Amino acid sequence: MGEKYDVSNVLISEQQLKDRVDELGAQITLDYYGKDLFLIGILKGSVPFMADLMRRIDLPLEMDFMSVSSYGSATKSSGVVQIIKDLDSDIKGKDVLIVEDVIDTGLTLAYLKEYLQSRGPASVKLITMLDKPSGRKVDIKSDYVGFEVPDKFIVGYGLDVDQKFRNLPYISWVK
Ligand code: IMP
Ligand code: MG
Numbered sequence: 785m786g787e788k789y790d791v792s793n794v795l796i797s798e799q800q801l802k803d804r805v806d807e808l809g810a811q812i813t814l815d816y817y818g819k820d821l822f823l824i825g826i827l828k829g830s831v832p833f834m835a836d837l838m839r840r841i842d843l844p845l846e847m848d849f850m851s852v853s854s855y856g857s858a859t860k861s862s863g864v865v866q867i868i869k870d871l872d873s874d875i876k877g878k879d880v881l882i883v884e885d886v887i888d889t890g891l892t893l894a895y896l897k898e899y900l901q902s903r904g905p906a907s908v909k910l911i912t913m914l915d916k917p918s919g920r921k922v923d924i925k926s927d928y929v930g931f932e933v934p935d936k937f938i939v940g941y942g943l944d945v946d947q948k949f950r951n952l953p954y955i956s957w958v959k
Pocket of ligand 1: 829854884885886887888889890891892893936937938939943944945
């Protein structure tokens with residue numbers, strides 16, 4: 785499988801991911817104590833991060849997934865966002881935390897944040913496992929960041945190239 789790509793160059797190890805998720809979970813547990821936390825994972829890239837993070841948050845939270853597609857080539861997004869799968873439940877009055885794999889241009893999240901805000905939640909914040917600040921095309925900041933990464937194409941822990949390698953337990957450069 786995958787002879788086309790070399791994914792053996794570990795950028796963030798499985799242990800580093802685990803340790804950071806523990807820290808983020810503890811921080812969110814403190815920050816959202818007494819609130820109505822509602823996690824929204826963005827399919828499909830957020831799946832491993834969401835699954836790990838939610839188990840490190842010691843609060844009675846709710847969760848759901850959304851699926852969006854942003855048009856463009858395999859490695860560049862265009863900013864046009866289409867909602868493929870919307871939420872199953874109401875977020876009115878809830879404290880929404882959007883869970884993403886990576887923020888690059890920020891176009892997807894800028895759109896989503898506004899879209900969710902229009903549904904009357906108490907708050908909307910963002911958490912991303914990875915942040916590529918140098919790729920930004922719109923002014924959007926994540927409230928929680930796992931790791932800052934350089935503007936290179938990476939895979940693993942949810943991130944894909946040609947829909948492959950989402951299952952890598954670590955994050956690798958793609959060569
Ligand atoms: P943006 O912030 O709107 O540019 O979109 C970010 C989305 O682009 C992520 O949710 C990923 O699906 C994808 N993406 C951005 N950078 C990478 C990468 O290095 N590897 C794999 N997918 C990426
Ligand atoms: Mg994504």
